[in-house]
Amino acid sequence: MISIIVPVYNAENHLRTCLDSLLRQTYTDIEVICVDDGSQDKSDSILAGYSCSDSRFKLLTQENSGISSARNRGIEEAQGEWIMFVDSDDWIDITTCEKVMDLAEEYNPDVVFWSYIREFENERSSPRFLMNENKLFDEGNIQSLHRRIVGPVGQELRNPALLHSWGTAWGKLYTKNAISEFRFTDTKVIGTAEDALFNIEVFTLIKRALYINQPFYHYRKSRDSFTGGYNKDLNERWINLYTIISDIITANNLPADFHKALDNRTALGMIGQGINECRSSRNPLGKIAAIKHIIMQDHYRIAVQNLPLKYFPPHWYFFFQAVKTGKASILYLLLLIMKYCRFI
Template identity: 30%
Template sequence: MLPKISVVIPVYNVENYLHRCVDSVLNQSFQDFEIILIDDGSKDKSGKICDEYAQIDKRIRVIHKENARVSAARNDGIKSAKGKYISFIDSDDWIDPGMYQEMVNKAEELDLDFIMCDYKKRENNYEFKRTQPIRGGYYSKEDIKNELFQCLIMLEDVEYPPTNSNCVCLFNLLFLITNNLSYDEDIHYDEDTIFGSKVLYHTTKFYYLKNHYYYNYFYNQNSTTNTYSEKRWNSFLKINERLINFFGNSIEFDFSRQIKINMLYLTLSALGQIKYSKNDWKERSNMIEEIMEHPQVKGIFKDFKFPDVSWKMKVIILLIKYRMFRLYCLSVLR
């Protein structure tokens, strides 16, 4: 008999966290699932831990592969999944015991394309509850167009959209396959946002479990997530290009402003990462100049109304708009 949920967990060098993650799935009150552990070329004991789990629970399958990053691993999970629904969990995170029970109940009751809950950001003894600036409850296709298309790609205050984390979602697998929804495998950073925006664009039935904080996002200080690199910047540029290609010609809604705000967010993110990089002052200033002079960055400001941000942020945006990188470096770099 096929499982109700396929839980896809990409695994890469997480031997210190993997038990916590997998055990949180095994300890769910809802038990009709399979776990697909995708060992993405781990160099530590993670692959061995995956195999040990598969030996003690027949619901667990392991795929060992050469490292291709999380987007490719999640796509492997989509291709291998046998459940009616599919869930993605990052291997250093974990979920609360009642997450799948409530999500499946609601998804079955309303025949949903996907359902989303909230999350807690965790760091040692620190906990921050994160909810989205949209109403909770059921959304029809008409509701999505009227209420969510305006924040499908980016919020007006230069923040990510409600679907910025795919791990807080439970997707109908047939819905993903029918609409050819998968991850762009050459995008290795911020891959959740473009996938989530495409999912919500195609969705006809969606439910938001607002203030249900079932997912625990572990903030790892040693992560490379906030470290600048040329590869990361190139990934940002690809995201912008894909958004233009996918949403730029939509006849249902004009997403052009959101695409520009998204590119602004990515630019601010890259500049912030440079600020804290270990390169010397001259190297960082050269990186900043290169970003500000990029055609995609310049393209943000054509017929562009400033977003709803603080005056300090507006000053920074002005420096970017007029490419005053020297003044930016003097005011930001230390």
């Protein structure tokens, strides 16, 4: 059985699309664990309707504690041998569970993962493929996948937009045994990278993983995501994140390229930091000053100075060249241009 965990918070506008995609799965041996994280809209009544009409839907409620807490609650309640995460504003193809389980039974992996489609309002973006074909990772190459989740090196830097795509909790099917001893860290501690940290920890024990080169998952991305949701503590929390990842690398005696990958993740973090500052209520000069303050911090300055720019396409080359030289005003302008052109 697959336990599908859906954390829910004020998701009434898109929740039915998500739940219908699970209700209609062609593979029926599932349970859907919906954790209502203190919603204040009509999410609770929508969830109650599904749980009343189909016994496979289980509704749990808790006071608002964040997505990590909701997912952890789901893990603790899961009865399936397999676990999948689906966010409440996203959805999956109705054949996802069937196709993934067929391959899981054939290859016996600890984790199966696949590509996805970014869904914008009234249109569909191109699918995001992580590789060009299906690929099995085993004892000979599983460490390369683990390192890729930490961060890109070499040619992998050609597409910085894929930084977070490898480490998502959604778009993956885990054996329950593979994740039984791990939990998601509160975003109040590490910012917005709870998925990546979870997978970096989980993959210290993963022996086999299978990638399926099909976009089964539909990730809803709002047009105004660039301008909403300023996080005033993001810089401090990401410093915590990088420290925790470094400790994992050291504790597990992982190779030197893991440290390089973390350095590159840190450098690429300037994209997210810049976007976050653009979301603030400051005027443009205030935003530029905030960006300047961040890029002058030692952990970013050192990581960016060691970042090889030769792999980047032109817009990212100029972006990180501006970071290296401390040109915050140019960074701010580039962020606005790249947002308009949808490079970010």
